[in-house]
Amino acid sequence: MSAESDDDADSSIYANDSSSNLRITQLLKTKPLIDLLKEDKENCKQKDSEKLWYHGRITRDVAEDVLKRGLVRQNSIDGLFLVRESSFSSSSFVLSLCCKGNIYHFQINEVKTSHFSIDAGPTVQGLDRLIQNYQKLAQGLPTILTQFCKCKPPPDEQRYAGVTNILHKAVLEDKAELIQEILKSKYCPSINAKSEWGTTALHEACTYGFENVADLLIRHGANVNSLDRDGQTPLHRCCTANNAGIISILIQGGNANVNARNPKSGWIPIHQAAYQGHLKCLKILLDFHSPYLPRADDDDDTTPLDLAENYEHKDCFKEIDNFECQKVVTHKYDWFHPELDRHSAQKLLEFKGLSEGLFLVRNSKKNPDWHVLTLCHDEKVFNYEIKTKNYRDRHMYYIDDGPFYKSLEHLIQYYSYHNNGLPCALSMSVNTTKELIQISSDEDYSNLIETQRKPDKISPALPPRPDILEAPVTDTTKKHIGSHLTPPPSPTAPSMSPPPPPNHPPPFRQQSVSKAEAAPIELRRIDRKLLKLGREIGQGEFGQVVKGEYKKKTAGKTTEKINVAIKLFHRTAIDNTEDFLKEARTMQQLDHSCIVNFIGIAENDNHELMLVEEYIAMGSMLDYLLDYPSHVKKDDLYLWASQIALGMKYLEEKKMVHRDLAARNILLQDKKMAKISDFGLSRAVGSNSDYYKATTGGRWPIKWYAPECVNYGHFSHASDVWSFGITLWEMFSYGEQPYENMKGIEVIKFIEEEKRLSQPKECPDVAYKQMLKCWNKEPKQRPKFFELNQHFHQEDIYNTVVCREVMNKLRK
Ligand code: AMP
Secondary structure, eight states, X not given: OOOBOOTTTTGGGGOOOGGGGXXXXXXXXXXXXXXXXXXXXXXXXXXXXXGOOBOOSOOHHHHHHHHHHHHHHHTSOTTOEEEXXXXXXXXXXXXXEEETTEEEEEEEEEEETTEEEETTSOBEESHHHHHHHHHHOOTTSSSOOOOBOOOBOOOGGGXXXXXXXXXXXXXXXXXXXXXXXXXXXXXXXXXXXXXXXSOOHHHHHHHHTOHHHHHHHHHTTOOTTOOOTTSOOHHHHHHHHTOHHHHHIIIIIHOOOTTOOOTTTOOOHHHHHXXXXXXXXXXXXXXXXXXXXXXXXSTTOOOHHHHHHHTTOHHHHHHHHTOOOOOOOOOGGGTBOTTOOHHHHHHHHHHTTOOTTEEEEEEOSSOXXXXXXXXXXXXXXXXXXXXXXXXXXXXXXXXXXXXXXXSHHHHHHHHHHOOTTSSSOOOEEEOTTSOEEEOOOGGGOTTOOOOOSSOOSSSOOOOOOTTOOOOOOOOXXXXXXXXXXXXXXXXXXXXXXXXXOTTSOOOTTOOOOOOOOSOOOOOOBOOGGGEEEEEEEEEOSSSEEEEEEEEEEOSTTOEEEEEEEEEEOOOOSSOOHHHHHHHHHHHHXXXXXXXXXXXXXXXXXXXXXXXXXXXXXXXXXXXHHHHOGGGOOHHHHHHHHHHHHHHHHHHHHTTEEOSOOSXXXXXXXXXTEEEEOOOTTOEEOOTTSSEEEOOSOOOOOGGGOOHHHHHHOEEEHHHHHHHXXXXXXXXXXXXXXXXXXXXXXXXXXXXXXTOOOOOOTTOOHHHHHHHHHHTOSSGGGSOOHHHHHHHHHHHOTTOOHHHHHHHHHHHO
């Protein structure tokens, strides 16, 4: 690989300008925010005008057409170019270039995260700097780059630096409320835009310890894994600056990758914490399942333990040295097949159906001390060597550049919750008697998040996000990319670096994306022009929820204005469009008075999606219980409980499991009507079984889940009944947090020890009895929703005629 060029060589082109020194609060005295935002946008556009050579994902043919048209306009100039995304891989790009009447296409390889090269040319951080270098020197190209066909600037993530915008400035001034205003505005700059110093707004919030701001940015979709000019992610920055508080926000709120490697230093965040001697950061990272002995990407395999020792941070050294990595819950007999060779291992996995994440471990023929992990991904089989090494007199196991672990079991457990480096996490194994074994990582629900309690104004509680698999961005792609000098291809030759052959191991740290298991159904669309957006009423998983008005066409030509709730879709670094649409598709199939009614999907001018549903005036039941406990009588609770059970009975009839039944997801239309909402985690149960099997990772509301969900990923109507029991407990305790401050893993242990939540202070015995029934260890012994509906209807002993009427009407 060629040496990296000097990073500071051309930083002068990003020189500061005087306006960026002005405080935004001062500027606000001179004009309204909207004007500042418009000016800022214009200013950024102008400063980027020399970088509008990026054309996104267009094909080779289209690129040639664009260039040919450009040639006509520019009078056949040599060096006319554009950059496009490679159609083989979204992490590589292509430079299409005209010279002497020919068009050449050069593959731009991402050698390591955000570092690019063309053939044997220098490796440079950022597409913008790469192109800039080739605008000065040909370095192996047939010509220097002269002019470009105009389109748009390169993507934020792939840039070395950008233009300092109004959001960066507001963050540096720690103005959370102002930032919220900016983020709401349609003139808001891209949240992941880099400043002239190569940092995103989130990097700055992490450096300066602005917790509220970091939280806000994450909720609005900031990329938690983006790299700054020094190759640091926001997590690295927290560790450098000793801002331990933000680490949990990044991981819990944004699913930040604790394994993200700095491509320059080869360090992951825990290395950084150990180097600086920041014990608190180090401890938090370990709590969030950071590996404790990751190896730097260097010749010495430097670990955080080495760094703590070398830089004499005794407390950090002690913490790592004494760190007993979590107890293992996986056993060799579930996956170890010493007798199998490569061929028979493949055959066995094929026989077992090649499901995603299915694996076994066998002995290596190469070295008696080594093993091989044989793993299914994408219905193909891949083999990874598990090597061993003596480290500080300990026998350590590792895969490729992954962390050291002291036993095979620990290593397997680590890879069952982090796919770090592998194409997917390990989820199921074949044991020696050829049975399939679900890998239960027990202690290691690093992806699970407990939903927080009552939101504050600036930091609303973040609901769990469904099926977001880790999206590591650190790099080892270099392992699969050659850097041979290749002559420029003829205009008709195929691109220079072909995609890997089908059986080549997939690139390390490939991103897994959950598949939509529901057959796509045509979604009901509504015209955006018929919608009027109003104030914010909540923060949902995908972004803001606002109140709105919908001009509904009724019979004839008349229209009727109805109140609606509009869920705005904020695309995140991981493309979550499918999750958003999945929720819409599920809702569209439902029609019941105890379930929030779906109206349609709309799209704005920027092709951003919105989910429109009926407006439920009193909002979240949980908030109501917390805010107005004295307004809620026992008979209200009975009525709501019977309505929730009725809605769930309907869901059961539709063969769907909700998987996120909780007080926060019940909305109140008025005191007499509760409705179930939030179908983001809902799934259809199979036609031949009574449960849905979760195959992808995800962040689950563990405190609401039955043991079989946690242990085997089995979700059924009976597991929804368990969650109903927890919801009842929340209701009768007037919004208390179930299991208080216990962590997910502590709750699992608590339940396994046959312990259950205790009876809330004012909860009648009859209601608590039902809760205990819902929490029966045996799913089959739990009550059914129709029984629960009947029970709470009867328990509604003080109920008024109105309540009876409501329920009787609903039952019909
Ligand atoms: P969700 O994305 O469903 O978790 O919604 C987030 C918040 O937005 C909820 O807690 C409610 O406060 C509010 N909300 C969501 N849907 C509605 C609705 N249909 N009517 C009124 N408020 C809603």
